Amino acid sequence: MRGSSSAAKWSMPDPVRIAVIDSGVHPDHPHIDAARLLPGFAVARDGVVTADYTLDRLGHGTAVTAAIMEQAPDALCLPIRVFHDGLRASARALGRAIDLAVEARVDMINLSLGTVNPTHAPAFAAAVERAVAAGVLIVAAHDAEGQPCYPGSLDGVLGVALDWDCPRDTYDVRDGIAHASGHPRPIPGVEQRRNLYGVSFAVANVSGIVARGGQVNALMSDVATLVPQ
Numbered sequence: 001m002r003g004s005s006s007a008a009k010w011s012m013p014d015p016v017r018i019a020v021i022d023s024g025v026h027p028d029h030p031h032i033d034a035a036r037l038l039p040g041f042a043v044a045r046d047g048v049v050t051a052d053y054t055l056d057r058l059g060h061g062t063a064v065t066a067a068i069m070e071q072a073p074d075a076l077c078l079p080i081r082v083f084h085d086g087l088r089a090s091a092r093a094l095g096r097a098i099d100l101a102v103e104a105r106v107d108m109i110n111l112s113l114g115t116v117n118p119t120h121a122p123a124f125a126a127a128v129e130r131a132v133a134a135g136v137l138i139v140a141a142h143d144a145e146g147q148p149c150y151p152g153s154l155d156g157v158l159g160v161a162l163d164w165d166c167p168r169d170t171y172d173v174r175d176g177i178a179h180a181s182g183h184p185r186p187i188p189g190v191e192q193r194r195n196l197y198g199v200s201f202a203v204a205n206v207s208g209i210v211a212r213g214g215q216v217n218a219l220m221s222d223v224a225t226l227v228p229q
Contacts, residue, residue, distance in 0.1 A: 022061030071208020114149030
């Protein structure tokens with residue numbers, strides 16, 4: 001849309017749109033701002049897509065989304081549910097979810113998940129290339145206890161590793177990998193050690209910080225150079 005120079009000067013930037021591929025989200029949770037949720041999707045193991053069937057029955061996706069929303073208070077989150085009866089999904093469902101996020105024209109994809117099975121790497125690499133070509137930044141778990149995770153360890157992805165000494169409101173990039181705290185948003189009255197924790201929340205923290213700091217385009221340029229041409 002075109003406008004006068006004065007209008008452009010005072011216009012607000014569009015909020016960052018983040019697809020959260022996980023177990024869905026519970027919109028009534030006190031840490032979730034339902035007004036900042038975009039209509040999402042559910043993807044079955046066979047890749048079949050159902051619109052708006054995103055209610056979280058596991059809690060993981062809600063906690064991940066809450067961490068992102070806390071870190072990036074202006075961002076919009078689009079839930080894509082691939083975890084249904086437990087924290088497991090097929091490679092086909094995950095690949096389809098990435099493509100759905102790209103089709104929905106998000107700016108970022110948060111993948112607080114991954115597989116250590118390298119046989120899935122080629123299919124995930126193709127999905128990553130499509131996302132990069134569309135200008136979408138993927139943030140994902142780089143490794144699990146030292147084993148490379150896919151797609152998080154692939155070229156073109158901002159991989160995230162744990163650093164328990166890192167404050168929750170920042171991250172540190174070393175050797176091309178973002179290191180961040182694995183603690184989620186605190187729950188009043190619950191000790192930190194009794195809350196959820198792990199690389200899932202390191203990924204969520206990085207996604208939120210990147211969105212809040214307006215770093216999406218800069219990081220997208222960096223990771224795009226890592227995709228084979």
